[in-house]
Amino acid sequence: MSVLVTGAAGFVGSHVSLALKKRGDGVVGIDNFNSYYDPSLKKARKSMLAEHGVFVVAGDINDGKLLAKLFDVVAFTHVMHLAAQAGVRYAMENPHSYVHSNIAGLVTLLEICKSANPQPAVVWASSSSVYGLNEKSPFSESDRTDQPASLYAATKKAGEEITHTYNHIYGLSITGLRFFTVYGPWGRPDMAYFSFTRNILQGKPITVYRGKNRVDLARDFTYIDDVVKGCLGSLDTSAPYRIFNLGNTSPVTVPALVSILERHLKVKAKKNVVEMPGNGDVPFTHANISMARREFGYKPTTDLQTGLKKFVKWYLSYYGYNHGKAVN
Ligand SMILES: NC(=O)c1ccc[n+]([C@@H]2O[C@H](COP(=O)([O-])OP(=O)(O)OC[C@H]3O[C@@H](n4cnc5c(N)ncnc54)[C@H](O)[C@@H]3O)[C@@H](O)[C@H]2O)c1
Numbered sequence: 068m069s070v071l072v073t074g075a076a077g078f079v080g081s082h083v084s085l086a087l088k089k090r091g092d093g094v095v096g097i098d099n100f101n102s103y104y105d106p107s108l109k110k111a112r113k114s115m116l117a118e119h120g121v122f123v124v125a126g127d128i129n130d131g132k133l134l135a136k137l138f139d140v141v142a143f144t145h146v147m148h149l150a151a152q153a154g155v156r157y158a159m160e161n162p163h164s165y166v167h168s169n170i171a172g173l174v175t176l177l178e179i180c181k182s183a184n185p186q187p188a189v190v191w192a193s194s195s196s197v198y199g200l201n202e203k204s205p206f207s208e209s210d211r212t213d214q215p216a217s218l219y220a221a222t223k224k225a226g227e228e229i230t231h232t233y234n235h236i237y238g239l240s241i242t243g244l245r246f247f248t249v250y251g252p253w254g255r256p257d258m259a260y261f262s263f264t265r266n267i268l269q270g271k272p273i274t275v276y277r278g279k280n281r282v283d284l285a286r287d288f289t290y291i292d293d294v295v296k297g298c299l300g301s302l303d304t305s306a307p308y309r310i311f312n313l314g315n316t317s318p319v320t321v322p323a324l325v326s327i328l329e330r331h332l333k334v335k336a337k338k339n340v341v342e343m344p345g346n347g348d349v350p351f352t353h354a355n356i357s358m359a360r361r362e363f364g365y366k367p368t369t370d371l372q373t374g375l376k377k378f379v380k381w382y383l384s385y386y387g388y389n390h391g392k393a394v395n
């Protein structure tokens with residue numbers, strides 16, 4: 068297959084691009100290298116991909132002319148759409164960046180896809196955050212997703228509705244993947260496991276959020292290699308319109324995440340435990356993955372302990388023990 072990967076210099080996009088290339092698919096990436104987090108990490112991922120023969124075009128998915136040019140040059144059979152404004156809490160600081168990338172950018176991309184010949188099958192990243200205030204556990208794809216707790220979640224939910232219309236009207240094949248707090252090497256510095264590691268190594272305190280009534284928050288942390296397998300599996304089995312959970316099925320509390328990091332880093336964290344501010348967080352996530360298992364054999368195999376060990380190994384080789392003094 069020939070795949071356009073949007074957000075290819077991002078965390079998940081770089082891993083998926085590499086995996087596609089390694090198994091022999093044609094891959095072209097696009098990324099706008101924005102400064103939501105340290106762009107030098109995005110550039111380093113781009114260089115890593117270049118070493119494997121994957122080129123990442125610098126550009127925005129809102130640039131319809133650029134996208135059309137790419138489709139003129141390459142007859143993409145698939146689009147793996149991972150470009151987005153990610154992060155739950157940042158939506159309170161910069162709401163318009165979510166509308167720009169997750170709604171306007173998505174529509175621009177779908178407009179190009181619907182008119183392309185051949186029409187590519189689209190697989191894109193939604194988010195576990197669409198379950199919002201729903202407290203049913205575990206979350207199944209058919210559960211309520213109409214009570215988002217953040218603007219980020221609302222834009223992902225909007226994406227699910229927008230993609231449905233492009234399937235309905237233009238017959239685009241579209242698969243939405245609800246990722247659950249993905250972590251691993253080459254990860255995102257804004258996420259808790261990453262910023263905790265940086266602060267613990269620098270001897271700085273970390274802030275651990277806790278739910279109401281002193282209940283620990285928990286996430287169905289999912290290792291990047293498992294998510295990549297899910298992305299490739301869904302690319303290989305496209306159908307008219309589908310949505311899948313790609314989680315790990317075993318939530319872990321945030322304090323337990325910190326303990327695992329302390330063990331791997333051999334440093335004790337200085338913890339400030341505070342009640343979760345009302346900034347878009349949800350108390351827990353937990354995926355039912357039986358649909359993805361049935362449709363394309365999705366089966367996560369990496370637990371948090373093992374996955375964080377691999378992350379810490381990468382982190383120390385990339386930044387060294389004194390990371391943070393110059394970067395971020
Ligand atoms: N990592 C997670 O835990 C997680 C969980 C659920 C969903 N997701 C979704 O998965 C996808 C990938 O996430 P990630 O963790 O790799 O994030 P990321 O921020 O590392 O990757 C996204 C990339 O898209 C690029 N980008 C953003 N807006 C763009 C635009 N308008 N045009 C071109 N490029 C643009 C960014 O520069 C970035 O490199 C996103 O859609 C995200 O919302 C991630």
Ligand SMILES: O=C(O)[C@H]1O[C@H](OP(=O)(O)OP(=O)(O)OC[C@H]2O[C@@H](n3ccc(=O)[nH]c3=O)[C@H](O)[C@@H]2O)[C@H](O)[C@@H](O)[C@H]1O
Nearest residue numbers: 153154155194195196246247248258259274275276284348
């Ligand atoms: O699955 C998703 O759909 C989402 O996954 C990810 O969001 P989250 O699950 O919120 O990940 P992350 O920030 O690592 O916080 C993890 C935990 O640490 C807690 N947390 C966080 C920061 C902090 O300083 N302290 C803290 O306790 C925090 O309260 C939480 O309980 C992606 O970022 C997002 O793009 C989205 O797609």
